[in-house]
Amino acid sequence: MKIEISADKRTLQGKGASRRLRGSGKVPAIIYGGDQASQSIEMDHNDLFHKLRLEAFHASILTLSVAGKKEPVLLRDVQMHPFKKQVLHVDFQRIDKNKKIHMKVPLHFINAEISPGVKTSGGIVSHILTEVDISCLPSDLPEFISVDLAELTAGHTLHLSDLVLPKDVETVALVKGDDLPVATIVIPRSVLSEEASSEEASAEKE
Structure with a gap:
């Protein structure tokens, strides 16, 4: 834009x-x-x-x-x-078009509704980061970075190293060796208690 x-x-x-x-x-x-x-x-x-x-x-x-x-x-x-x-x-x-800039850009989370952690396990996506500090030339600056949650399962976490970045764009934290968590799927207590009750009921029948 x-x-x-x-x-x-x-x-x-x-x-x-x-x-x-x-x-x-x-x-x-x-x-x-x-x-x-x-x-x-x-x-x-x-x-x-x-x-x-x-x-x-x-x-x-x-x-x-x-x-x-x-x-x-x-x-x-x-x-x-x-x-x-x-x-x-x-x-x-x-800005100088020939010098790299540091900029915070927003993260756009996609495909949460089809991720196994949400669809199968009844989890809720927890956004640990909502923006990320990047480094690139001005001409390569993206308006946002997409975070694809389609494969995310319950109990697993996406990190900076899992993000697909545009060409010639790098995350500042990752360059420094800090692979920060970006998103995870949390199972609500209500879902856990329902599962526990179901297991107890099954055990009693057996």
Whole structure:
């Protein structure tokens, strides 16, 4: 998904200026990184607020247009108001297409309903991780990584090493030798007690 956002250059600095900016429906932000100086910018609050609700906005290369100049960036930080639906500040990082980036991308779990652990054993999938830190070139950045649960049985766990990653994408933890668990199937107590009762009944008949 290609997402483009617009911003204007921000000249006034300080808490007072930021407060007035927010009062006028704008959000103070900053772009940093690369071989350029950091640039203070301001953005439309409503447009930014709705884009932040998109999963892809947090794990994609964004095209940021400032005064007509476009450049690729990553969303790096979002500060929200403690109890209002208000964005207080956002940080964007410039990217170099020739340098690898580290990015957290969401995991999408598929085929849980046909996995033996769920279909046969009556288990429930427990998502231990919902996102994973990856490393790749900007052009190889996936919006998400699919986790296929079709073969997962009760009592077994999927790990990072079991994931099928896109070409030239690697998980940071696995590179460091840490094969983290991703998902497992848990058998609810109610199912276990039913099985125990059935076994007892069978034993009594025998």
